[in-house]
Amino acid sequence: MSVAAADGPLVLGIETSCDETGVGVVRGTVLLADAVASSVAEHERFGGVVPEVASRAHLEAMVPMIERACAHAGVALADVDALAVTAGPGLAGALLVGDAAAKALAVALGKPLYGVNHLAAHVAVDQLEHGLLPEPVLALLVSGGHSSLLLVPDITSDVRQLGQTMDDAAGEAFDKVARVLGLPFPGGPHIDRAARDGDPSSIAFPRGLTGRRDMGEGGHRFDFSFSGLKTAVARWVEQRERDGEPVPLAHVAAAFQEAVVDVLTRKAVLAATEHGVRDLVLGGGVAANSRLRVVAEQRCAQAGVRLRVPRPGLCTDNGAMVAALGAELVRRGRAPSGLDHAADSSMPVTQVLAS
Ligand code: KG4
Ligand code: ZN
Numbered sequence: 335m336s337v338a339a340a341d342g343p344l345v346l347g348i349e350t351s352c353d354e355t356g357v358g359v360v361r362g363t364v365l366l367a368d369a370v371a372s373s374v375a376e377h378e379r380f381g382g383v384v385p386e387v388a389s390r391a392h393l394e395a396m397v398p399m400i401e402r403a404c405a406h407a408g409v410a411l412a413d414v415d416a417l418a419v420t421a422g423p424g425l426a427g428a429l430l431v432g433d434a435a436a437k438a439l440a441v442a443l444g445k446p447l448y449g450v451n452h453l454a455a456h457v458a459v460d461q462l463e464h465g466l467l468p469e470p471v472l473a474l475l476v477s478g479g480h481s482s483l484l485l486v487p488d489i490t491s492d493v494r495q496l497g498q499t500m501d502d503a504a505g506e507a508f509d510k511v512a513r514v515l516g517l518p519f520p521g522g523p524h525i526d527r528a529a530r531d532g533d534p535s536s537i538a539f540p541r542g543l544t545g546r547r548d549m550g551e552g553g554h555r556f557d558f559s560f561s562g563l564k565t566a567v568a569r570w571v572e573q574r575e576r577d578g579e580p581v582p583l584a585h586v587a588a589a590f591q592e593a594v595v596d597v598l599t600r601k602a603v604l605a606a607t608e609h610g611v612r613d614l615v616l617g618g619g620v621a622a623n624s625r626l627r628v629v630a631e632q633r634c635a636q637a638g639v640r641l642r643v644p645r646p647g648l649c650t651d652n653g654a655m656v657a658a659l660g661a662e663l664v665r666r667g668r669a670p671s672g673l674d675h676a677a678d679s680s681m682p683v684t685q686v687l688a689s
Contacts, residue, residue, distance in 0.1 A: 343415040343664040346403065346439075347657025348396075350432030351424025351452045352478070353377060353388045355395035358654030359407035359414075360661045365462040367406035368647075368654040371395035374520065381519050382509070389427035396435050403653065414445060416670065418660025421449030421688035422681030423479065429677035437673050446670035448660045449688030451493075451681055452651075453480060456617035458489050458662055459655035460644045468613040471642075474602040475683075476626075477618030478505035478520065481598075482683055483556045483605050489659065490666045493684050496605050497556025500543070504594055504620045507560035511590050514568050515583055525587045526623050532588030534625075539566050539593040544600070556605050563593050595626045603633045615642040622646035663687065 342362015349356035353374050359367040373391035377383045404411060419436035422429060433449065440447035457473045473484040481499040486492070502510070505522055512521020517528065542559035549555055567590050574581050598620075606614050614634055620626065627643055634641040648654065663670075668687065675688040 343661050344413055345416050345418055345657045345660040346414045347418040347653045347660050348432045348436050349420045349651055349653045349656045350392045350428050351420045352651055353383045354651040355392045355399050356651060356653030357399040357403040358652060358657040359403050359409060360654060360657035362661055363461045363465055365654050367403040368652055369399045369402040370652050371399055378519050381513055385425045385427050388425060389431055392428055392431040411443060416446045416660055416664050418448040418450050418656045420452045420656050422678035424452055424679060426679040429679060433677040448663050449671040449675045450656055450659045451686050453683045454489055454493055454686045455655040455659040457615060458659035459648050460615050460642050462654060462658050463644050464642045470611050471613045471615050472606040472611040473615050473617055474598060475618045476504040476620035479503050481558050483602060485609055490663050490668050490686055493686055495683055499558040501559050501561035504560060507564050510564050511567050514571055525591055528584050529588035529591045532584030534588040534592035536585040537589035539563055539589050541593055541597050544597060556601055591625050595629050599629045599633045603637045603639055606639045607637055613640045619650045621649040
């Protein structure tokens with residue numbers, strides 16, 4: 335731990351954009367506490383997150399998570415230098431709970447408040463593990479709601495989108511295919527586990543937007559599409575069932591996962607080399623995928639790109655990532671959002687801070 339990091343601003347971050355109520359405490363780039371409560375079990379039988387159920391769960395978990403995070407960090411609320419909260423994107427009602435809690439704390443404590451972008455926070459969290467982000471850095475952001483390639487000259491003020499998904503997000507594809515395979519929600523971790531016993535080359539599933547025209551000038555070089563892949567898997571499984579054949583779960587999971595990972599890593603490494611960026615960082619829930627981490631490592635090594643991947647627990651939604659971005663905003667001397675900012679369920683990825 336560097337002296338500068340140990341002396342950095344003490345920031346409490348709150349995350350409520352989906353089904354995790356996360357409260358993290360960070361000093362500079364040092365993680366002090368990361369308390370997360372999840373309402374995932376309440377959504378499981380619906381096969382997806384139910385917004386009203388998530389909002390209610392945030393309300394119930396908010397104060398206990400704040401208390402737990404402060405206790406773990408060994409700090410009192412009065413000690414924090416600033417507060418940070420996810421202002422968007424995410425579920426409107428869920429965001430409101432976290433945003434209202436953060437505003438209340440900011441007023442009560444008389445501390446500055448930063449309303450930050452959830453997606454930028456998924457990138458900034460890597461600072462807690464690997465130190466300050468290189469500038470520029472290329473980020474592959476893959477979550478349940480987003481799949482983007484970002485060129486990031488400065489995570490506090492300059493995030494540029496090189497490409498994004500044209501339909502389903504990568505995590506959404508994992509969740510939908512898991513459903514086809516009869517695996518629980520959210521499906522990503524279950525497919526990851528099932529795929530370990532399968533052969534990734536057993537079935538040739540399509541790689542969306544990788545054809546000559548798509549990869550060419552004016553095409554979709556850095557964009558993604560996963561809905562065709564999802565349909566292909568569903569058709570393949572239906573055909574087996576019609577034929578009265580057993581569905582080889584591990585092989586389907588491995589072959590599907592390979593198709594996603596192949597496209598994500600190929601395009602990410604290409605974007606880095608084409609833009610002359612030496613460092614790639616992975617972020618978002620899908621970055622917890624074990625195969626993605628292995629293939630990204632291999633392809634980055636081949637291309638001479640340095641890879642940074644936070645540990646799986648920091649890739650999925652949490653409050654520490656929000657605190658990490660908040661601490662960086664404070665360190666850079668950025669002006670806080672103020673109490674009159676509004677949570678924005680469709681906050682664009684290029685907007686780091688709510689105003
Ligand atoms: O970032 P995140 O926690 O929430 C959003 O902001 O969306 O991402 C959740 C997504 C879900 O779709 C989940 O299935 C996926 O991340 N996920 C994974 C893995 N762990 C979580 N996908 C593939 N492999 C995993 N190990
Ligand atoms: Zn997320």
